[in-house]
Amino acid sequence: MAEGIEILEPDKDFPLHEGIFNNDIKRVSQLLRIHDVGQKDPHGNTPLHLAVMLGRKDIVHLLLAHGAPVKVKNIQGWTPLAEAISYGDRQTIFSLLKKLKQQSREALDDRRPALIQALRNIGDFYLELKWDFQSWVPLVSRILPSDLCRIHKKGACIRLDTTLVDFNDMHWERGDITFIFDGEASPNESLTVLDNKLKVYQRIRHEEMDAELDEEIDILMRSDIMAAQMSTKTITFTRAQSGWFFREDKTEMIGDYEAEFYAVNNLILESKKRREHLSPEDVQKNKVMMENLSKGSWDNKEFERRESLSPPTLADVTWKEYISARPGKFPCLGRQWISKESFKAFKATIAMGKDFPMTVDVLLDVLEVIAPFKQFQKLREFMMNKLPPGFPVKIEIPVFPTVTAKITFNFFEWRTDLPDKLFTVPRNYREDPNRFPDL
Template sequence: MSNTNCNEEENTFPLHECVFGGDVRKLSSLLRSNDVTLKDKHGNTALHLAVMLGRKDCIQLLLAHGAPVKVKNLAGWSPLAEAISYGDRQTISSLVRKLKQQAREQMEQRRPDLIRALEQIQDFYMELKWDFHSWVPLVSRILPSDVCKIYKCGSRIRLDTTLVDFTDMKWERGDLSFIFQGDRPTCESLTVLDNKAKVYQRVRYEETENEIEDEVDILMSSDILAAQMSTKGILFSRAQSGWIFREDRKETVAGIYKSDVYTITGLVLESRKRREHLSTDDLQKNKAIIESWTRGNTQNLDTNGEPVRRASLNPPPESSVDWNTYISSPPGEYPSLGRELVYKESSRNFRATLAMSDDFPLSVDMLLNVLEVIAPFKHFAKLRQFIAMKLPKGFPVKIDIPILPTVTAKITFQSFEFRDNNPPHLFVVPEEFVEDPLRFPDL
């Protein structure tokens, strides 16, 4: 931290300045002794700048030295977002590949600790009830609900759910089981079962070339999106009950867990959208194309049966901004280095409630480890993100959290018991199931 502050005071960011000048040889030399992950006063890494300025050789050199692809600047944009804006297909492909590689490496580093943590938790059975509701009239009537059953045995976890996916007010129902086998090799450890179709799919960690290029097509054809739950101004206050004599509200959840109820204010869902890389024609055509892609259908084919790929855009005009102008600008307010932004921002404040209990037998840390395993289900990833916040004392037995701008989920831990007799067959793929590697395109 002190290193960063020192650099900010002196405005010396040698990698960043070198990228501005496009000096690849000097950059190569500097990378031996400088931190490739360092952010400047605007939150940009050297990779951010290389992408925005179209310095292709610098981009490849920085990626080869492990420059992070997922990191965001003060405006909330990653190098990949800036690459989509710039529109060079080769650069976007390189960043997507590196992003996936870095995600795999991080998961592999975390995996031994996660397995150890799971093995130390006593075996259990747990039920989570999900109820989705909306402030939009009539929408709540059509939203789904689900009771998820979670079994844990050693380093193995099974999740049964009827809610396959929930994205943008669309959901898919089914009868799914998600099995994590911590004692198996990584490539075999995650499996999703479709119990109705009697098929299963291993969750793969490496995509084929075609899958990578399909993803690049989608990125180049759709809005650049950034959505995050801002918790900077979050406040937890005891909920009150009673009209005249006010007192702290208490509740018994699931008829078992005595809880203190809190009101949460200051939750802000910030959504940002960019589309400077899209033409009017793109916007008219792309909705149907993207819906087709997300259903697993291949896009347009040429006469040889090969997919027709999106071509690179013409690059934006060469930036006339020099290094001194850039680095002396107020934080986050530097002049545009690429295309002029076509930008829309929206935010919505949420008020939520939270019931915390000292009676629940699982700890928050234990729950976070379990949720990390089942995070490929998007709504569980949101739940994990929420629980990772600094919560009041106890265990969150009932939570209201925003899932989408118009939809909130109420999650209730309605059943829990430590159990040493979870049947072993629950944690393996049944013999009669057939492998279908394309059953779940998003996994």
């Protein structure tokens, strides 16, 4: 045996996976008392991945009851939820989606005390940042939205004012929206969204209604299964140059701040999609919808109820054949994959202001609070990379496979005079618990 090479013994190293593969519920129940429910095998599959792909419904529920992680990807980039959509059992999708949202809330609740203390330690401030969305898809850029966000912070409270109610790569909704986080309130009362046109507000609940989950499942079962991730391990930054004949490092004023420009190199968005669960009619409808989008129209019809698909024929694969396959190259265990993979390199720049009063660490804490807004999740993910010195006063990031965002920090100032009423719901607003179903 070559020195330094670890030889795995499947029977000994992955007994929980093997028990699930062989549908041995009794052994799985015994192993769950002593075994890591989130362990990954050589293919990156957790026990939950395997149970879902093999259609072991009873074991799926058993694993979820023991806290099996749902938001985890295998080597191929797929989560247990993605595999559940492929398999097509509605109840399994429901259980995974509900557990995923619960685990996300619990993770934020665990971070909550430290996050609130971090906010208290920051001075009070007012910040403006502008979003400009662009696309390489013809005609789409001209209809993409822009937005000027205003953020007030006082004590453990944050207020975000925005004109984008919801945004993804296929749909956006404009409005006059305020998001309020009150760190001093109880978790169930801390997040509130206001619609300033309708003069209504909604507390962001910790529990989703089953009807809301059903609607989300209808969309998932009718859409491509998507996995997109931004490759950041190979990102490098080089000083951008300006001038025709005499090249020099590019420096410009961004708002009130002098900024040094950098080119972002090796920024690659890896996109994968699968559609083995879709009928030819589904594929055609989705194609028409994307064509309408490129022409500037959006038909936001409600999706009809989707029933469970007929279970796929299980592959004639033994445990030894599965576990011995090359990492990430295991045989298909469920519905035969219909997949497509693409890589797109993004040309991006970032402008670092050396005298910006806020630090990146402070901004990351603020962005964690307003993470329910999808575009801010992408900004936070990118900001967690090791950036050049300074503060990114202007930055370009891919937010969806076809959409790039340019974010500019227009204005910042420390404030000591912010009134408390900025962080409370106006008295003339009424509560509407269903105004923002996606939050």
